[in-house]
Amino acid sequence: MSCWGPLCIGPGHWRFRLWAPGAEALTLEIADRTPLTMTPEKDGWWHAETQALPGTRYRFRLADGLAIPDPASRGQNGGVHGWSVLADADDHAWQTADWRGRHWHEAVIMEVHAGLMGGFGGIEGELPRLRDLGITAIELMPLGAFSGQRNWGYDGVLPFAPAESYGTPADLKRLIDRAHELDIMVLVDVVYNHFGPDGNYLGLYAPDFFHADLDTPWGGAVAVDRPQVAAFFLENALMWLEDFRADGLRLDAVHAIGNTDFLDKLAYDIRERIGPDRHVHLVLENESNDADRLAAGLYDAQWNDDFHNVMHVLLTGEDEAYYADFADRPAERLARCLAEGFIYQGEPSPTHKGRIRGKPSGHLRPTAFVSFLQNHDQIGNRATGERLTLLAPADPLRAATALLLLAPQIPLLFMGDEIGSRSPFLFFTDFHDALADAVREGRRREFARFAAFRDEAARARIPDPNAPETFEASRPEAPSDAAEWTALYRSLIALRTRDIVPRLAGSKPEGADVLGDAAVSARWRMSDGTRLTLALNLGADGVDFPESKADAIFTLGRAGAGGSFAAWLEET
Structure with missing residues (x-):
């Protein structure tokens, strides 16, 4: 019950x-x-x-x-x-009742924000375009009701209620139904580690929902060790998977939950309830790089921030904040990432005060890692929300995109990537009065440690999260070269679909080499015995790419030159 x-x-x-x-x-x-x-x-x-x-x-x-x-x-x-x-269980007549999902190794994911795409109906209208691009899964940023009309998603306080500004529950069901008609999976991003600052009344009548003595950036830790609290989140997960027929969940920042028993039991109970007849995928965001959660088989994959961070350093040269952990020997770190999954596998993290971060991950399958060049976090958490199209030269960014989409790890794109959007994705909310002031000023204080925002005048230029213009500016807009970027993404995803995905299940890494200060090559033994080799140079100086008996299946630039990429599939 x-x-x-x-x-x-x-x-x-x-x-x-x-x-x-x-x-x-x-x-x-x-x-x-x-x-x-x-x-x-x-x-x-x-x-x-x-x-x-x-x-x-x-x-x-x-x-x-x-x-x-x-x-x-x-x-x-x-x-x-x-x-x-009160919900109406019969508010939508499902057209895809026999849908059983898709295999995880087939996933090419696009992360989208419902509000910026015109609500559930707006996303539904974009599905044919995304299908034609080759996208096989969309990941909806958190849908739970939040204060006001606009929120980037992580200030929700009613996690069972789809936000009114996005549409009705029936609209969401229609979106998911249409996605399934087009052979597209739908994943929902869920937040079980905290609640937003406005509209969360739980502490008034259920103070035991939180551990007041365990501090987090959002207040007392959610008491997932209590059965009533654990049931709250299990029922929420099952609602998305059963009532809305979503194909999986992405669990936000589970390192802030700090209870692996809860995570394991949650996944176990979901698997038991759903059964083996549907492909349901569970993905973690876990800053701790806890490989044990992936090895147990209950979770399909984890967002690999390490991949993003080292690629960002190589593409932009930035080395502030958490990028400092990846600024030293970035090519060596990327090689480890491609060969073994995590970069930090038990080493001390300088930006985490020397705390040991991560566990060995080389034994995990490549598809246990979700790779990305950018997502809502790494763009939205920048002071002015710049995308890589503004931060990195075009040729290295194209080469990095090829690595993302042809490597065996599961690729995730952020809405607008596929058109080369230059629009920012800013942090936005719709708070008022004292809370609005606190969020605005807190945001500006947060960036005072960055060189570009150390003086007050510079911080004053950081967009106000509560201003409607901040939200409107975050919509992806197509630049003049959008067709070129779309053609690149479409060709890479088509190549992945044709040559990589059929060989992906059971693939294993065979090592990676450093070719230069910003250049690497990596190899994988695919399920049919062929070897996939990828070589990348993001630097200015030329390097020697590995030789191959087979012709390259894809190249960008002159092999080994700055901003170049090549991929080979060869019999062994």
């Missing part, structure tokens, strides 16, 4: 439950009706039963008179401080 959220227990009959161990009394309010006194149960639960229809608005009221939404609301009316809404 569902623990959290309303449960239909008969025709038109609903049971409402809330875990509120800190509440003295609790009332269920249904719009235009007399309030119902809720009954306490054991372990801090409260319940009430009544007749209602889908679409009915409801909320809870605490003993002090404060009205609160259901934290497991499946929909909101009037924002995160407004009414919760």
